Amino acid sequence: MPGGRPRAFDADIALDRALEVFWRQGYEGTSLSDLTAAMGVNRPSLYAAFGNKEELFAKALDRYVSGPGAFAAEALTAPTVREVVRRLVEGAVELTTGANGPGCLSVNSVHACGPDSAAAREAAIACRRAGEAALRRRFEQAPDLPPDCDPTVLARLVHTVTDGIAVQAASGRTREELRQVADLALRTVLGELKDIPEPA
C-alpha cells in the first residue's frame, strides 16, 4: 500500500547545503528563504523532511560534529596528551579558516542569543559540553599528566583556546596568522607538560 511520489532531492545533500548556510550566516542570520534557495527544496518539502528551522539546525549541527568537526573526536585517540592537544588546536585552525568558514558553527551558534534562538543556542551549548566532557575524560585517564594539573581545568583551557581561534577566524584572521598563534599556544600551554615522557 505504501509508495508515494519519490523525493526530488537527496536529503543528505540538502542537509549539507543547510549546514553550509548556517555556518556562513549563523542561525539568526539565516532565513527559510536562504535555506530553501541553497537546498533546492521547496518550503513545504523542507518542513516535511526536517521539521522546522530549529530541528533542521539541530540536524545540521549533528552533521557538523560528525563531518567537519570529526577531527576533534579523532584527536582524543592520540597516544599522548601533548599530541591530543596539538591535534585539537591545529585542527581548529584548519577548520575555522576553511572554505566554508570562516569560523566554527558551534561557536557561532552560542552567540545566537535572541529570544527566538534559545533552542539553537542550547543545542550548540549541549554539543560543546559533550565535546569538552570527552576531552576531560581523555585527560582523566591519561598517565602522562603532571599530578598538579587538574584534567578538568586543562580540558577547559584547551577548549578555551580553540574557541578563541574560532573567534579570531571569524574576525578575519588568516590561516597562516592563526597557525603562528597555534604554534605559540602549543609551546606555552604545553610548556608544563613538555618534560613528561610519553606513557608506556
Place this chain on the structure above:
Amino acid sequence: MPGGRPRAFDADIALDRALEVFWRQGYEGTSLSDLTAAMGVNRPSLYAAFGNKEELFAKALDRYVSGPGAFAAEALTAPTVREVVRRLVEGAVELTTGANGPGCLSVNSVHACGPDSAAAREAAIACRRAGEAALRRRFEQAPDLPPDCDPTVLARLVHTVTDGIAVQAASGRTREELRQVADLALRTVLGELKDIPEPA
C-alpha cells in the same frame, strides 16, 4: 530662534539601556521593539536621537569599549608584560561573567553574520583590531620580552585566550570555573616569560 520641546529622556542613560540589550541579546537578536521598550523611548525619538539600528549599535559599542571594556586599555599601562597579560585575562573573566553578561559584546557581535548585519559585524571587527593593535604596540616597546617571542603573535595569542574566555562565558561557564582556567592559562602562557625579570 532655537529651543523646541525638550527631550523626555536622557540620551546617555538610554544608550546604556541599549547597550545592555545588545549585550544580552546580540545585534541580530535585538529588535527595535526590544530597544524602545528597554530605553523608554518612542521609535521616532530613537531614530531622531541615534540614527538607525546600525548607528545605535555603533554608539553602544563605543560606550562598551570606554565603559565596561575600559579595563583592557588600562591594562596596557601595567609595568610588565606579565602584569599586562594578567590584567587582560583576569579582566576578561570578570567582564564576561558579570551581571550584564554572560559574554562579551564585541565577541558576540563578530558572530552576527547574517546579510543585514554586515555593518555591525564590521564595527565589532574594527574595534577588536584596534584593541589588538594597541596590545601589539605595548609588547613591541616592551624590554622584557624574550627575543624569540614575536610581539605580534603574542598579542594575538593573548587576544585569542580572552576571546575563548568570552565564548566559554557565553556557554554558561561560571566565574569561578573561568578563574581556574585563567589561572592555568597564565601559568602556562606566561611560562616562557617567567624567568624574565621586570625592566628597570
Place this chain on the structure above:
DNA sequence: CTAGTTATGTATCGAACGGTATGAAACTAG
C-alpha cells in the same frame, strides 16, 4: 500674544519573517 522649532505619541508603511493550506503530480499495490 504669535512664529518658529524640536520632540512626542499614534498609527502605519512595505517587506520579510516562520510556517501552512490546498490541490495537482508521481509513485505503489491490487
Place this chain on the structure above:
DNA sequence: CTAGTTTCATACCGTTCGATACATAACTAG
C-alpha cells in the same frame, strides 16, 4: 485501470521586522 499514499509547487496565513508620516505638545525668541 483504480485506490491509496507521499511529495511537489503555488499561493497564502498572521506576525513582526526596520523605518516613517502626521498631527500634536512643549519649548524659545521676539
